[in-house]
Amino acid sequence: MKLPNADWQERRGLPELLAALDGRARYVGGAVRDSLLGVDVKDVDIATPLLPDDVMARLKAVDITVVPTGIDHGTLTAVLPDGPIEITTLRRDVSTDGRRATVAFSDDWREDAARRDFTINALFADPDTLEIYDYFGGLTDLETQRIRFIGSPDARIAEDHLRILRYFRFLARFGLTSMDQEAYQACRSAAEKLPQLSRERIADELMKLLAVNDPSYAVQQMIGADIFAHILSEIDPDTEQILARLIQREQAHAIPPIATRRLIALLPKNTEKVATITKDLRFSKKLQKALQSRLAAPTDELAAVNATSVPALAYHHGEEATRDIALLFAADTDLAASLATLEGWQKPEFPLKGGDLISMGMEPGPAVSETLAKIEQAWIKQGFLNEEHVYNLAKQALERDKITRKI
Structure with missing residues (x-):
């Protein structure tokens, strides 16, 4: 040939x-x-x-x-x-x-x-x-369409334990839904050796696996072989279902796969636990921040993502992170509208500054920034209304401030 x-x-x-x-x-x-x-x-x-x-x-x-x-x-x-x-x-x-x-x-x-x-x-x-x-x-x-080790799978894995993860990555890359059982059993038996590898090598291989078109089957087999138990301190108990739903949504809306988004499907939905796991795997600070931004909202808010809540999420976390949040957490009935809301979205500029409050009669001090933050939150909650409305909110805040100081 x-x-x-x-x-x-x-x-x-x-x-x-x-x-x-x-x-x-x-x-x-x-x-x-x-x-x-x-x-x-x-x-x-x-x-x-x-x-x-x-x-x-x-x-x-x-x-x-x-x-x-x-x-x-x-x-x-x-x-x-x-x-x-x-x-x-x-x-x-x-x-x-x-x-x-x-x-x-x-x-x-x-x-x-x-x-x-x-x-x-x-x-x-x-x-x-x-x-x-x-x-x-x-x-x-x-x-x-067979992924097979050269010679003895046990011997090949003993030479380099990273080959365990490479086996599943190649399985995912080629979209295979069956395995060489000798290779699978060798990977399963040697999984406890994975912690001996550098965390950077593990993280790199994991992200490559998650970036392929559809890693669902490979991830399912990794869970069955207890592979993740040796490379992540904890995974979401519903990982298989979350990942399968995420991939189906990506494909349905022609959204390219992103490893960061798929990683969230694996990890527990708790920012503290995620921070511990990602630091342990030596992920870059940029990636750690990206993961945190996608899980920063309270659980009840993530579970209620819809076209109405999407603009506020995008304002705080950015368009890309909010798209990932919608794909991961929005209800099926809300997903299409949530994604449509993000098309062409541009972050509005909050029109009020601390100096504006002072010029309107507010005493300089910590109360200025605190009041400004409250007005901004009200502005976001009410749908980013126009500048005149923002100044009306500011006037109301100043009146309350005056009353408070008199008391």
């Missing part, structure tokens, strides 16, 4: 790169797999028996910028006009501990393929002839 022609093979600078490697290179992994599946290719990886220092020298000689991104493990990144390409020297594992591997360089293509995770990721292709090299039945597994 041959690799089909694809646009990524025409990237600027790629012919020069391959020429510099003097015919001792093959495409490998995702680019080969996805091209065979007819899926758009994002990342291009190249394998070579040439040693890293030799590769670097050859690329620099033809003016290709190269970065030693993982040189200890044989990986360099060539910076081309149409995107980076990773080049890795063939390797074999010397030792592994489930978190990291010590490798030795090799010139044996099959030996390199044997250390990879799944058969479908161990496919090589010759850049000149496009001939496919398949050492472990990956082509058959692609055809039959």
Whole structure:
């Protein structure tokens, strides 16, 4: 079998790169797999028996910028006009501990393929002839839609425990609804090893899984295998139902999937618990803030999201967060109207400042900001009425302030 022609093979600078490697290179992994599946290719990886220092020298000689991104493990990144390409020297594992591997360089293509995770990721292709090299039945597994570890699943997982999560991510990515039972049992048996991984690696893999088109089946199987018990301190007991409903709504309204939104379906609907979980997983502060904003409203308000309450939510949390809140929490009868309210929504500007209250006769001090906040809340609650109405609210507040001071 041959690799089909694809646009990524025409990237600027790629012919020069391959020429510099003097015919001792093959495409490998995702680019080969996805091209065979007819899926758009994002990342291009190249394998070579040439040693890293030799590769670097050859690329620099033809003016290709190269970065030693993982040189200890044989990986360099060539910076081309149409995107980076990773080049890795063939390797074999010397030792592994489930978190990291010590490798030795090799010139044996099959030996390199044997250390990879799944058969479908161990496919090589010759850049000149496009001939496919398949050492472990990956082509058959692609055809039959099967995610299968190379050799013993237990051995592959023992080399790197992250392969447990990668198994379920690939299951989700290809929309599969059946599993290789040997692989599943190996993942289940080794799940207790997951806490040995860095929290960043776990979080990254989890978010990649949640970003695929429909991870429902994979998440369901992960729950059944107690995978989440070892990577999250707590999940929502109704995760399966919440996630399934969310995905159905996204698809019905042609809204692209977002991992952050799906993560909320997994997590308990409690801001304190979410804060603890996300800090433990070393999520970025930006992501932590995004999660908090989508759960900031009281539970009863989230359960009553509708077209009337959406503008106030959008004012406080932004359009994107409010759309997620509606998709997650609005009743079926209120969802369409809630989403429609957000179309073209722009945050109104509160027309009153503290200085306005002072110029109207209010004494400077803490009461100014407190009064301003109360007026703003009334303005929001009454539907962002016009400036004249806001000033009427301010006059009423000032009258109350005068009465209070007299008392």
